[in-house]
Amino acid sequence: MESTLALVKPHAFPRADEILSAITSAGFTITAKDVLSLNTTRAAAFYAAHPPPAGAGASSPPVPVADLIGALTAGPVMALVVSKAGGGVNDELASLAGPEDPATARTAAPGSLRARFGVDAAKNAVHVVAPGADAEAQVAFFFPERERELPSGAAAKEYLMGSVVPSLTKGLTELCRVAPADPLGWLSTFLGDAAREARGGDASADAEAEAAKGAEANGEAKKDKQKIVFVLGGPGSGKGTQCARLVEDFHFDHFSAGDLLRAEVKSGSSTGVEIDRMIANGEIVPGDITISLLANAISSSTAPGILIDGFPRKLDQAGAFEKDVSDFAFVLFFDCPEEVMEERLLKRGETSGRVDDNAESIRKRFDTFVKTSMPVIEYYEAKGKVRRVDATKTPDEVYAVVKGFF
Numbered sequence: 379m380e381s382t383l384a385l386v387k388p389h390a391f392p393r394a395d396e397i398l399s400a401i402t403s404a405g406f407t408i409t410a411k412d413v414l415s416l417n418t419t420r421a422a423a424f425y426a427a428h429p430p431p432a433g434a435g436a437s438s439p440p441v442p443v444a445d446l447i448g449a450l451t452a453g454p455v456m457a458l459v460v461s462k463a464g465g466g467v468n469d470e471l472a473s474l475a476g477p478e479d480p481a482t483a484r485t486a487a488p489g490s491l492r493a494r495f496g497v498d499a500a501k502n503a504v505h506v507v508a509p510g511a512d513a514e515a516q517v518a519f520f521f522p523e524r525e526r527e528l529p530s531g532a533a534a535k536e537y538l539m540g541s542v543v544p545s546l547t548k549g550l551t552e553l554c555r556v557a558p559a560d561p562l563g564w565l566s567t568f569l570g571d572a573a574r575e576a577r578g579g580d581a582s583a584d585a586e587a588e589a590a591k592g593a594e595a596n597g598e599a600k601k602d603k604q605k606i607v608f609v610l611g612g613p614g615s616g617k618g619t620q621c622a623r624l625v626e627d628f629h630f631d632h633f634s635a636g637d638l639l640r641a642e643v644k645s646g647s648s649t650g651v652e653i654d655r656m657i658a659n660g661e662i663v664p665g666d667i668t669i670s671l672l673a674n675a676i677s678s679s680t681a682p683g684i685l686i687d688g689f690p691r692k693l694d695q696a697g698a699f700e701k702d703v704s705d706f707a708f709v710l711f712f713d714c715p716e717e718v719m720e721e722r723l724l725k726r727g728e729t730s731g732r733v734d735d736n737a738e739s740i741r742k743r744f745d746t747f748v749k750t751s752m753p754v755i756e757y758y759e760a761k762g763k764v765r766r767v768d769a770t771k772t773p774d775e776v777y778a779v780v781k782g783f784f
């Protein structure tokens with residue numbers, strides 16, 4: 379089914395029912411309909427992106443765009459997606475609309491929409507897409523969310539079947555099994571990983587080139603030889619406490635994303651004030667800020683392993699880190715109920731001086747953790763990359779399990 383756009387102009391709006399009926403009687407289907415009013419800026423943007431036709435088929439002399447804008451902004455407009463099986467929907471609808479000037483239409487095509495409902499060359503009842511113009515773009519201007527049909531040609535099918543469908547099917551199957559709270563974010567990370575894996579087999583040169591490119595662009599090198607572990611868990615689950623022990627025993631470097639952000643606040647940088655506000659509200663700071671702080675920190679590390687504490691807190695940040703900075707070995711996840719974490723944080727708040735160790739911020743941090751950060755853990759769990767630890771036990775008991783993973 380091919381589709382195009384039609385607009386019932388304001389002066390003809392009271393007769394929209396008759397116009398719709400003429401369109402459907404001619405064998406077209408209306409597949410989307412919206413009533414809207416356009417201001418001058420939006421109408422001007424439409425005609426700037428899709429100039430009225432000049433040359434063959436255009437009215438003579440051309441209608442000033444200001445008059446077209448005036449006609450389109452005079453009242454309600456009905457926007458239609460008009461569809462028909464087979465090709466040529468545009469030309470067929472243009473023919474049903476008739477010549478641009480209703481005066482001409484009344485003699486040359488008396489049954490046409492413009493002959494029947496038009497007033498003059500600007501108030502000519504309907505806007506239709508001129509032959510040869512980009513119907514899809516005009517439809518998208520008024521219906522940006524509309525789902526498009528997949529191209530149906532054999533070449534398109536072969537391309538999709540070979541390059542996309544196998545990974546997409548795998549991703550959708552896994553998505554249904556895991557049912558994460560943020561399905562699109564989850565799927566996008568899954569597909570990013572699948573693309574990297576697909577390239578990985580025969581593309582060590584590519585990977586090296588990409589790493590070199592990233593290193594050149596960011597002044598950072600991918601940490602291919604060091605074991606990088608993401609340390610995740612709810613606020614107060616004990617990530618920092620356990621990382622300190624691992625550093626002592628294994629001489630790893632420990633980079634806490636939260637600490638790096640708090641240092642940025644302290645440095646008095648221009649973004650510091652906004653970061654401080656976000657931390658107090660338990661919000662997640664934009665990934666490019668956190669990732670660049672982390673990339674900078676780990677670029678000078680020579681330790682045998684790197685613990686990245688409290689990051690990634692969002693799926694897209696996980697994907698971006700893997701793409702731009704480094705792969706990682708696994709996620710160490712501290713599993714702890716909110717009541718336990720709340721008690722620990724309120725106690726820590728008595729001395730920590732942190733803007734977010736208070737009852738109100740803690741509630742917001744828990745909320746963000748459940749909604750935004752748990753999907754990261756669920757995602758990597760489905761891929762077998764999570765090492766889960768019961769974090770309710772004493773620090774010694776927790777550590778006994780933790781060190782077994784290294």
Ligand SMILES: Nc1ncnc2c1ncn2[C@@H]1O[C@H](COP(=O)(O)OP(=O)(O)OP(=O)(O)O)[C@@H](O)[C@H]1O
Binds near residue numbers: 611619773774
């Ligand atoms: N297993 C444990 N049992 C009891 N208290 C603990 C345990 N582990 C850590 N704590 C205490 O709980 C508080 C929070 O611990 P910690 O700072 O390590 O958590 P975190 O996960 O890094 O927190 P955040 O994400 O807020 O930075 C600290 O005061 C710490 O001493």
Ligand SMILES: O=c1ccn([C@@H]2O[C@H](COP(=O)(O)O)[C@@H](O)[C@H]2O)c(=O)[nH]1
Binds near residue numbers: 636690
């Ligand atoms: O990747 C990250 C890590 C942290 N934040 C913000 O910092 C606070 C505190 O983090 P802790 O790990 O508890 O020290 C967190 O609530 C976020 O607001 C972040 O945005 N991104």
